[in-house]
Amino acid sequence: MCKIVDYGQFMYHLKKKEKQSRRSTQVIKELKMSHKISIHDYNVRLNHAKKFLSKKFKVKITIVFRGREIVYRDGLGMDMVFRFLKDIEEYGIKDNDIVKSGRNLSVLINPK
Numbered sequence: 810m811c812k813i814v815d816y817g818q819f820m821y822h823l824k825k826k827e828k829q830s831r832r833s834t835q836v837i838k839e840l841k842m843s844h845k846i847s848i849h850d851y852n853v854r855l856n857h858a859k860k861f862l863s864k865k866f867k868v869k870i871t872i873v874f875r876g877r878e879i880v881y882r883d884g885l886g887m888d889m890v891f892r893f894l895k896d897i898e899e900y901g902i903k904d905n906d907i908v909k910s911g912r913n914l915s916v917l918i919n920p921k
Contacts, residue, residue: 839869862900862920872914
């Protein structure tokens with residue numbers, strides 16, 4: 810026997826599938842830290858980043874400066890970012906350049 814398919818229902822399901830395929834399912838996890846973070850807290854953030862990257866999530870690292878700490882952005886802040894990128898290089902690679910926005914330094918890391 811032949812099945813009769815309702816054309817309206819067919820088009821509805823087709824549009825629904827197209828919409829689902831266009832939907833962005835990429836998740837970005839953000840980790841915030843200061844340039845004067847302790848070793849233990851740094852390692853906790855590093856382990857979280859490794860866990861997120863192994864689950865195929867993007868990770869955004871943000872280094873926050875408060876008050877007069879902004880003068881350390883180009884020195885200690887950039888050193889912190891490069892250190893983090895070196896420690897995480899086997900799990901992910903940086904997506905774009907380091908962004909200086911206001912009192913923050915941020916970098917986006919894609920999973921390998």
